[in-house]
Amino acid sequence: MRVSLKDVAEHAGVSVKTVSNVVNKYPHVTPAMREKVQRAIDDLGYRPNLTARHLRKGRTGIIALAVPELGNPYFAELAGDVIDAAAAHDYTVLLDHTQGRRERELLVTQGFQARVIDGLILNPLELEAEDLAAGTGSGPLVLIGERSYDLPYDHIAIDNIAAARTAVRHLLELGRRRIAFLGARGDRPSQPSHLRLLGWQAELAARGVTADEALVAPVEGWDRADGAAAMAALLDAGQRPDAVFAYNDLIAIGAMRVMSERGLRVPEDVAVVGFDDLTEGRYGAVTLTTVAPDKKAIARLAVESIVGRLAGKNDEASRGGDGSGDGDGIGRREGGHSRELRPGFALMERESTLGRAARG
Amino acid sequence: MRVSLKDVAEHAGVSVKTVSNVVNKYPHVTPAMREKVQRAIDDLGYRPNLTARHLRKGRTGIIALAVPELGNPYFAELAGDVIDAAAAHDYTVLLDHTQGRRERELLVTQGFQARVIDGLILNPLELEAEDLAAGTGSGPLVLIGERSYDLPYDHIAIDNIAAARTAVRHLLELGRRRIAFLGARGDRPSQPSHLRLLGWQAELAARGVTADEALVAPVEGWDRADGAAAMAALLDAGQRPDAVFAYNDLIAIGAMRVMSERGLRVPEDVAVVGFDDLTEGRYGAVTLTTVAPDKKAIARLAVESIVGRLAGKNDEASRGGDGSGDGDGIGRREGGHSRELRPGFALMERESTLGRAARG
DNA sequence: ATGAAAGCGCTAACAC
DNA sequence: GTGTTAGCGCTTTCAT
Numbered sequence: 001m002r003v004s005l006k007d008v009a010e011h012a013g014v015s016v017k018t019v020s021n022v023v024n025k026y027p028h029v030t031p032a033m034r035e036k037v038q039r040a041i042d043d044l045g046y047r048p049n050l051t052a053r054h055l056r057k058g059r060t061g062i063i064a065l066a067v068p069e070l071g072n073p074y075f076a077e078l079a080g081d082v083i084d085a086a087a088a089h090d091y092t093v094l095l096d097h098t099q100g101r102r103e104r105e106l107l108v109t110q111g112f113q114a115r116v117i118d119g120l121i122l123n124p125l126e127l128e129a130e131d132l133a134a135g136t137g138s139g140p141l142v143l144i145g146e147r148s149y150d151l152p153y154d155h156i157a158i159d160n161i162a163a164a165r166t167a168v169r170h171l172l173e174l175g176r177r178r179i180a181f182l183g184a185r186g187d188r189p190s191q192p193s194h195l196r197l198l199g200w201q202a203e204l205a206a207r208g209v210t211a212d213e214a215l216v217a218p219v220e221g222w223d224r225a226d227g228a229a230a231m232a233a234l235l236d237a238g239q240r241p242d243a244v245f246a247y248n249d250l251i252a253i254g255a256m257r258v259m260s261e262r263g264l265r266v267p268e269d270v271a272v273v274g275f276d277d278l279t280e281g282r283y284g285a286v287t288l289t290t291v292a293p294d295k296k297a298i299a300r301l302a303v304e305s306i307v308g309r310l311a312g313k314n315d316e317a318s319r320g321g322d323g324s325g326d327g328d329g330i331g332r333r334e335g336g337h338s339r340e341l342r343p344g345f346a347l348m349e350r351e352s353t354l355g356r357a358a359r360g
Numbered sequence: 361m362r363v364s365l366k367d368v369a370e371h372a373g374v375s376v377k378t379v380s381n382v383v384n385k386y387p388h389v390t391p392a393m394r395e396k397v398q399r400a401i402d403d404l405g406y407r408p409n410l411t412a413r414h415l416r417k418g419r420t421g422i423i424a425l426a427v428p429e430l431g432n433p434y435f436a437e438l439a440g441d442v443i444d445a446a447a448a449h450d451y452t453v454l455l456d457h458t459q460g461r462r463e464r465e466l467l468v469t470q471g472f473q474a475r476v477i478d479g480l481i482l483n484p485l486e487l488e489a490e491d492l493a494a495g496t497g498s499g500p501l502v503l504i505g506e507r508s509y510d511l512p513y514d515h516i517a518i519d520n521i522a523a524a525r526t527a528v529r530h531l532l533e534l535g536r537r538r539i540a541f542l543g544a545r546g547d548r549p550s551q552p553s554h555l556r557l558l559g560w561q562a563e564l565a566a567r568g569v570t571a572d573e574a575l576v577a578p579v580e581g582w583d584r585a586d587g588a589a590a591m592a593a594l595l596d597a598g599q600r601p602d603a604v605f606a607y608n609d610l611i612a613i614g615a616m617r618v619m620s621e622r623g624l625r626v627p628e629d630v631a632v633v634g635f636d637d638l639t640e641g642r643y644g645a646v647t648l649t650t651v652a653p654d655k656k657a658i659a660r661l662a663v664e665s666i667v668g669r670l671a672g673k674n675d676e677a678s679r680g681g682d683g684s685g686d687g688d689g690i691g692r693r694e695g696g697h698s699r700e701l702r703p704g705f706a707l708m709e710r711e712s713t714l715g716r717a718a719r720g
Numbered sequence: 721a722t723g724a725a726a727g728c729g730c731t732a733a734c735a736c
Numbered sequence: 737g738t739g740t741t742a743g744c745g746c747t748t749t750c751a752t
Contacts, residue, residue, distance in 0.1 A: 016724095033722085049746070051411060080431055093454065093456075257643045375740075376739085393738085413729080
């Protein structure tokens, strides 16, 4: 059934080495020989067994990507970008989702050392620094998303404080003063939304506007329903913000839905800025202004980090000496020091008030 | 630095077989021995090399899923469900997207025979029957999505004609008579939207309503922008439908946006039904009525199809003739005949007119 | 330029 | 119950 290198070699009357040479495009093969072997390959319909190749080379060509939730379009779009970026380096992507649960995140970081993968790109939500400090196995690990851990792994995230400040500045320039922040999580300061909340505070302070903590609305999760609940809670508490900066677009969308239900107009009564630049945000009754992280850059940098460290490991191994004297050098810094990489972002300002003009 | 079975065996002073027995939870091991080996495993931090195991067993525990586009929330959500369904069978998922391009779809079906995967779940958009007829390699292939090919592969899709008829019937019962269909593709009748268009025609005919072909709007793609363009074209052509049945929710959302821009009210002026049950559809200014395919069932059936055929192949091929002699041709059917599986669907009727009540 | 042979790390006969 | 050993299919020195 399954035809192997040896079968091809026998069929062509040559050694396996020669067939291997042809398959791997080794340059020093005579054209005649190459053709003969190629014919045998075609005759038998030979396909190399990648698993065997991987075992031999110690590489699989697969990198894993673990995001919280594919149902969140941000992560879905990011996953698509990672797949494309990986393909550019001849890598395929094993996808997993953690549902933002710490145990699942932990499982991913620990389990992947035994997996058939060369490296892992992880977007943690709940994971703590100490979970990672224990070490994560043999392959390179790169963290994406806004949390910052002081750990020896590459970390890729936009400057969330600056991005949040940009969003809040935009609302201030619109003349708004009671700017709510939707998407705080009370339990731990290291939560994902913390940096954006910090940005909100910093920008208000810089402009001399009082940061009213009553306008900070906590959320249970990061989806539309959570945004709706947060906005409803805010309004039920008697707050009347004139602007909303939401942790992400989904929360903003949920909040806008509630405002619509309660007869508040966006942006006249309440201006809204989200985060993530979901396509979805462009097609509501009101086009959502949003902070747009450069997803493609994030994806590309993450993949390049993995690929680079893999290559670095190779160089180091083949050269023997040199290296920065990192004894066991497994898992951590195996191709240079860890880096903080900062892709760009942009404020997509497009809070158009559709429908009104057309209606006259 | 990688510690292997042999290292553990030496460290524990036993044979590799014994270590392997412990690792694989082989029952007939004395507790004392088991503990001794386990300690050696812990001491050395041994992790089994899955690649080697895979090579040996001929299985990788990985199935591939290829969808058109992760940016489409329907496919993103489906991918999440497939990952969960696969995890229930101890499989992981390699994800790819074809961008709905025939060459990419073809590449996936052909390339996967050489991949490190046990099977493939493919949602084709452009692929033709003859592309698949050529054969696809060694592992099981299962097709999902509405296209029907008369080919020996399992195929999983809801009854699209019945689902479309349900949607149109709903609009007819609302008293609408000029029901547009958004999402036709003129080029080939085997295109994805064909069955839904058929359902539209069939239901109108059954109710004695003239199917006005001028109300059938073609699209370039399946995204929001395509729905917006199609709706705009329809209106620009002077058509005034009182209802819209869209091929999917994204097209419906794009169309609603255009209606909003032109002062048409949903659902008063134009009632809308979409398809896919995206969460997004529940959070617009108007909650979108939609046909909801049972995504989890689709995912589960697809995974079970692969897993089942893999198991079947095992039973059949347990006589692995090696060495001398003529290899008796191992047949094509590897686990039973191909099946058509039909998960359910439901009409999610929730075209509420929010905002008015609250405002009134 | 091509061939012979030694494993990569693991599992599963088959012995003891 | 535990040890020995032969490969899974491939790449890769080391010869020739």
